[in-house]
Amino acid sequence: NAGVTQTPKFQVLKTGQSMTLQCAQDMNHNSMYWYRQDPGMGLRLIYYSASEGTTDKGEVPNGYNVSRLNKREFSLRLESAAPSQTSVYFCASSLLWGGSNEQFFGPGTRLTVL
Amino acid sequence: KNEVEQSPQNLTAQEGEFITINCSYSVGISALHWLQQHPGGGIVSLFMLSSGKKKHGRLIATINIQEKHSSLHITASHPRDSAVYICAVSWGDDKIIFGKGTRLHILP
Numbered sequence: 001n002a003g004v005t006q007t008p009k010f011q012v013l014k015t016g017q018s019m020t021l022q023c024a025q026d027m028n029h030n031s032m033y034w035y036r037q038d039p040g041m042g043l044r045l046i047y048y049s050a051s052e053g054t055t056d057k058g059e060v061p062n063g064y065n066v067s068r069l070n071k072r073e074f075s076l077r078l079e080s081a082a083p084s085q086t087s088v089y090f091c092a093s094s095l096l097w098g099g100s101n102e103q104f105f106g107p108g109t110r111l112t113v114l
Numbered sequence: 115k116n117e118v119e120q121s122p123q124n125l126t127a128q129e130g131e132f133i134t135i136n137c138s139y140s141v142g143i144s145a146l147h148w149l150q151q152h153p154g155g156g157i158v159s160l161f162m163l164s165s166g167k168k169k170h171g172r173l174i175a176t177i178n179i180q181e182k183h184s185s186l187h188i189t190a191s192h193p194r195d196s197a198v199y200i201c202a203v204s205w206g207d208d209k210i211i212f213g214k215g216t217r218l219h220i221l222p
Contacts, residue, residue, distance in 0.1 A: 040214065041214060042118065042200070042202075042211070042212035042213050042214050042215070043200070043202075043212040044212075045209060045210070058209070059209075088155065090157065092157075098144075098204070099144060099145050099147075099202075099203070099204015099205070099209060099210045100144050100145040100162070100164070100204060102147075102159050102162050103147075103159060103210075104159070105149075105156065105157040105158070105159075107154075107155065107156050108155045108156070108157075110155075
């Protein structure tokens with residue numbers, strides 16, 4: 001089992017460009033999450049999908065959109081990238097929704113917006 | 115809103131030393147997580163606990179619900195333990211709040 005996979009690993013964008021970060025899990029998990037990690041700050045939740053067919057905003061959703069394509073895949077889209085979106089992005093999944101469930105993380109995508 | 119504070123922010127120790135990393139939070143929780151982030155960036159869940167103590171190999175996690183405090187201990191530390199250790203708590207609507215992490219460096 002690959003666990004949680006993310007593509008790409010690295011990306012450089014110019015301000016205003018768009019891109020989609022892909023995430024897939026093969027653990028048959030119901031819930032999936034997108035986080036960003038910035039220097040000196042803890043991981044912050046961008047969006048989450050508690051179950052297939054649902055998505056909800058997290059702590060820092062502005063400038064992002066998500067799609068839960070099916071049970072396995074959860075993508076994060078930046079429509080018009082800004083330098084403030086330079087960060088490391090992590091996708092995670094858990095069997096069920098809720099903080100009492102262990103989360104499994106992908107390897108991360110390092111995004112730089114110039 | 116819950117606040118998660120970790121201490122120390124940075125810790126350097128010699129191989130073999132007993133390591134303690136602390137985590138405090140401000141509001142009652144449903145669960146507390148300890149995670150490890152290696153220099154390559156990958157994040158792995160170490161423990162999830164809501165009371166008492168858990169042990170896995172050389173790692174021990176404890177939680178004191180009354181004092182709103184948890185500790186992660188590493189016995190017989192080794193250079194491969196060098197990583198960032200992250201505390202996270204869940205409460206209320208079950209969202210998780212993450213601490214800023216403790217950067218641990220074990221010298222051979």
